[in-house]
Amino acid sequence: MQALWSRAGQSHRCGCRPCNIALAAARRRAATAARRRKPTFAELFTACYSSVFATAAVVDAIRKEDRRRDLDRLLEEARRDLSDLQDREPFAAPEGDARTPDLSIQQMDALWRCLKTIYKTRPYMKEIHKPATVTASQLFASLRSERYGCPSEETLRAASRTDYEELEKAVLADESDETLLSREALNKVQLLRESTSVKHLVNKFLARTLKVDKQPGTTPSFEEACILAKTSQTTYTFRSIDSEWAKRNTVLLNRQLRSIMNNPDLRVKEKMGRVCYNLLISAHAADMHTYNTLIVAFDKAGLHGFADALVHSFFHERLLRPTPSTFVAILNHYKVTRNHGRFLYALACITGVDCRTGGKLRRRHVEDVERSPMLLDWALDVRLRTLSGSWVWEHVPPTRALVEEAIYGLLHFKLFEQAASFFLTCVRWGVGLSTKVVKQVLDECVVAMDWKGALQLIRGLMTCKKQWKVMLLTGDGATDWYLISRIYALLDLCGLRSPGGRVSAACLANLDISGSELGGLMEALEEQVSELDRMCLPAADAPATKAVKGGQEGACPKTRLMQIESVWKDYVYVRKTTSSIESKLLKPDFSIEFRTSMALHIGNAAVQRAIQLRQETEQLVGTATFQSPGWQGFRQGAAVGSVPKRKRGSVGSTGEGSEAWKLQPDMTKPKPRMHEVEVSPASISEVLTRQRARA
Template identity: 45%
Template structure:
């Protein structure tokens, strides 16, 4: 480029000064003069390097300081556990301070984490068929004996006591809550609202009296029931506004709840008299009942197994016929009711209400229609806080505040419905969020996984303990020495159940990769468990070896037996889940072609299963000498002939069924599917059965199932 500009400069010019100046200046080489760095620049460079070195040294020292503080905290927690053990264990759970802490709100961060975990559990909930008929262990005296000797599992009576909710604690929490005058309320303030409340209480009384009449009559008198019926005819209830005299209304509510509680728990009264007294008290009250009254009725009726359908009436009134604001004890009482009545559908629906995913009633704290958000900036800001609100249907619902009492009821309910891995996931989320879980609830989670030999739940718990540092220390924090020893023994048993016992040769890299575990993190977790175990007294320290010890020839076989039982149950669970999804795929919302193909797949699978079962039965009978191999072959051939006769392996069957939808004819009446009838039909036509439409297919499928 420079040479070109030089040549341009040597070209003859006509005297234009501007052009000469331009060409001469462009041909020169522009070079910037070099200068020495100033003192300010040198000082800035040195200053920055010094500060960078200081920052690195400070970060290293802070990391060492944090590790030292963690070690000190673990030592303090262990000393606190020792002091509590010397003073008689943890504080009384029925004391006022413990009850107040159990019903107090969790922090916003804790509630946000648990709400998200509950949403995951609800979204990943199993099908209702899986919950209704879960995969369980069969009756086996040998397995139960091995579980007792190897894992020291509690017996069924002990587990029933552990599963039973402490109703006395819940009732005392309700009494403590109703004595506080500062509890938020939602009382009627207009005449129209009061009329609606009167109508809802009137319907509740009528429904409870109707249910009491439907029960078998007893010989005990029921004058209160007759008086309540008379009051209904006279136009009661007649309530006054609570705002006129809040103090007197508060005292009236406490007396009303005490009277209802005493009437329900009185053993000398019959059912009609108890219900009659409750209805009579609700009708003659000067002020309308509130949410505390509903909480009292739910827990009082649930204490008696024969009265729980009255609690259902109270809960229905709360959700669908009232505007009451729930209290801190409302949802623990409702969750407990659906747990003891084994109503898994309603239990999961209450979980959806708590998290704002129910589009019918929500949690009944606060809601706003989506149309109200347009042009309303404050409401838009309120709705955009997704940590506390969720959108479902046409409304934005506010979540229900959580407390420890509600958390433990959710845990117990998930375990009650055999949703063990969901309970483990929620339990580890509680511990990770810093929520204190009672010792009874922690023992129940680990014991249920061991008693049920639930491989998936045990594996999920171990994964969480391995991947989250200090999670095991957080579980043991604040526990007494006996509890720490018991929980350590449970963890060693769970490790043995999933095949990660004390033998290091079992923990190969390939096996750990298959179950998505890191060898290094697993070693860190095992060292942490061992460290806590070494701090225990020698009489309480747990042994990593399950059963008789290393020298026993039966230890390995016993452990392998329980591992095989656990894996077999997991296979049954997966099989049930597949069957449940196959049934869902036959819903009328699915396309007809897809449903037909699913029916074909299900029927073919059923035929294969039946053939395999027939072969296994024939082999078993052959070994016992009750049949011969020739008979088994004849039966297998007859089964294959029946399948071909029904045309289930005919090519192009689905296309014929779809084409037959255009010209459907009513099928002929089909008699009982006996072998003689099929033989006659085979003689009449020599070709396999060709199904003309979907109805013929269903008819033939029913005949085949009957033959199998």
């Protein structure tokens, strides 16, 4: 640009005034553009000053941002540490404090380890759903009643029913206990999540009510609750704004809910309408105490579907912290609904074995544990926590009510060996149980003639030489006689009671029992019987006295018959377990060749059992008074006692006619049916090859 102005100034001019002015301006412009003005000192100082301060401001901003992040991290760690200390308070409370659990850490650790073993070694679900049982006959029922004075099945079921009044008292005690920790919403996001979960639960209640109660008639409360659930925006307030008022509101709400559910004059629609209406208009979202109240109330009223919705909401939709009575109510719910799978799942949650929801008490991710030294120390206490999956789960502290409910549930689902193991853990570690529970365990094993459960109890009593006297015997004559008679019945069931107390060494070796320990148990029992006789305490009943003193008279055919039935029941259990394992081996986890051979093995075994059953049936029919016409006769529909007239003879006469009543059955093997055709592995492989070629 400077060159252009310079050339413009050197151009020819005509001498007129405009040209002179233009050329002069061009020369000045070229001369001015050629020189660059030097900056002054003030300008240089200002520029340097601004650059330095701008750089310092940027560096300071970066440093402040890093410092803010460090402070946020330290604040979060401090909050977690505070939560750790708050959660540790129930275990570190002094003696006499209301927070002190009724079991020690050592006792709880033993119970947790036993429950973990029960869950990990549980039978297959098919076996729990249809367990092996003794023959349902009047003969064995009368033998059990005559020999041991066993109660009937109806009496046992009535004795194991839940005492809902005691359960309601436990829920009320948790509600009034101010030392229990709770988990509340701290921000708007958590509050919105709670509101959404409660509204979803109410909608479930309303939908299930329509399926349960289909009777005609007006139910204004139900209709009003439906309108309120559809139109209103459910918004709750924070409990932390006024905690005292929130507690009073919860107490009033739960009291109102109990009165509604205990009113016998209201139909189901009206009850559920009032329950849903109260849940929606409450100032705060339903807490754990409200959940406990409704679970117990619904199960008491027989509305198990609504209680199931509450339990599902607790595990999968809410972040509520359970109270001591929460899992008691949950185990009872799964027991009365006969849901054995969910019952075992609840036991897994209590012990921290479950990696999906856990016991809802407390958990920490593995990455958080690795970053925090305090959390690492917290997680290393394996007595109270368990690593399952990517989380460290804290165990649910068991109470005596929870222990007894777990035993009742195991007995209800015919898991006698597991119930005996858990019961012996309580005896060994001094966990006090009520006499009702002790009677129930012994009665269930004797009535069910469960050989494995009886053997488990006998082994445990032999190892707990002193504990079982303290834990089982109460000092009441009738109760002690009854319990001792049950122990003698268990000894009879295992074949460990003979005249003179002599048991063969082979029998002891097969049962893995020490002769000295068995002798110690027998001496302890005889000592207790002698003491009861010396004190002239009355026995519970005549069968109890007969069971105590009957084994000394010699081998009893009735006892032997019940022993055989018990062993047969154990054989059925093994057969069911084998079938379950075989069905598991047919799953796609294994190769096609292995599954093919396994299917052939299962099919051949089934065919052999069918053939054996057919032969036994023919032999049974052939030995009857009127002989069987044979296999072909059965297939053709011939009558068993129809004999041709030409072959009949007079009764007692000799000759051909006298043998007419002893026709030999036709044992000709019929042609194999479709399921009896023997298929070789080669033909199976050929079929598979052709199918693959077509594909």
